[in-house]
Amino acid sequence: MSWLFPDFIAAGRLWMLLVVAAMAAAYVGSLTWRRTAQVRFTQVDLLDRVAPKRPRWRRHVIASVQLLGLALAVVAIARPVERTTERTRSEGRILLLFDVSLSMESTDVAPNRLEAAKEAARDFIDEVDDDVEVGLISFAGVVRVEVDPTLDRSRINRRIEGLELDISTAIGDALFVASDLLVSRAEEDPDRDEELAPGAIVLLTDGATTVGRETADGTATAVEAGIPVFTIAFGTEGGTIVDPVSGDVVPVPVAPAELEVVAEATGGQAFEAQSGDQLADAYDQVRDSLGETLGEEIEITKELTWRWAMAAFVALVTAYALSLWWLRGMV
Known part of the structure; x- marks a missing residue:
């Protein structure tokens, strides 16, 4: 009408x-x-x-x-x-990689890194354009595909709410799984433009790889697939947690250097956030930058x-x- x-x-x-x-x-x-x-x-x-x-x-x-x-x-x-307005075809797909290692329970960010990250992630997903598919991958020592790329925002938000902490950090494995998933989904479309990236990765973590593939190996996989990775280093230098086994206080400082290398190598951008508000701002900047990867909306x-x-x-x-x-x- x-x-x-x-x-x-x-x-x-x-x-x-x-x-x-x-x-x-x-x-x-x-x-x-x-x-x-x-x-x-x-x-x-x-x-x-x-x-x-x-x-x-x-x-x-x-x-x-x-x-x-x-x-x-x-x-x-x-x-x-x-x-x-419409977005160029098959470009709209984002995978959110969410760190659920034990270091995310540090309270250097109120109420703790995990809860602040959950809230910011939900806000980010709600603001992503409706025609852009979003998927969720959690990682600690094990990488889990929580939600395949979908337009169902409520499903992703429910899975974010249910995320629980685990031991270790497998950033390299998470990048490998995410890249493979995006490439597979893109190949399902026979009419896709092969010159376009199959999607983008937004990586949220507070640490560095401790198990599995090296971060550099996961980065190389993303580079080969032409997938830009936007990284967010979340937390402060003074973060600590209580070791669940020994009861000792363990320092868990944020480690942004490795993430900067990932972003630079893949053509993404690196951000740092030391509070919930800064994390929300980082997500806003990521969303603005994604237009270059996912294709600007064009007026018809x-x-x-x-x-x-x-x-x-x-x-x-x-x-x-x-x-x-x-x-x-x-x-």
Whole structure:
């Protein structure tokens, strides 16, 4: 129904609607003048014999349809258009890699790194454009695909809420799994543009790789697939946790250096966040930067002139046919 309320390429031409309005006013004025100047018959029967088939209301219908046709023609002359936006095909896919290692329970970020990260991640996902698929991968010592890329935001948010901590940190493995998943999903589309990245990775972590593939190996996989990785180093230098086995206080400082290398090598960007607010800001910057990877939204302009011109043609033809039928008595 948006074509009923379009934009216009030549909106200045709509001034001609004033001419149509003036014609309508002149028609109404002529009726008033005719009514006052009309010859009054004293005998109704005589009037019926002189003009047995007066057009009465029919002429008003014809005039109205004619004026409608002219108004529609003016709108057509103004070149109405329908404007929509869409993202280039098969570019919209993001994988969020979420660190759930034990260091994420540090309280250097209130209430702790994990809960602050969950809240910021949910806000980020809610702000991503609706036509962009988002997937979720959690990693500690083991990498888990929590949610395959999907447009169902509520499903991802539920999985984020249910994330639990575990031991170790496997950043290299997480990058490998994420890259493989994005490539596989892209290959499912036979019409995809192979020059475009199969998606983007947003990596949130507070540490460095402790088990599994080296981070450099996972980075190489992403580079080979042409996938940019946006990294967020989350936490402070003073972060600590209590060892669940020994009960000792263990320092868990954030380690941004390795993540900067990942971002630079893959063509992404590296960010650091030492608070929940800074993490939210980092996600905002990531979302703004993703446009270069996922494709900018493009405006589609569809001209609707023919529809309005056709409507005007139909109205004027209808008025002409009615005039032949009602006013001239022709079939």
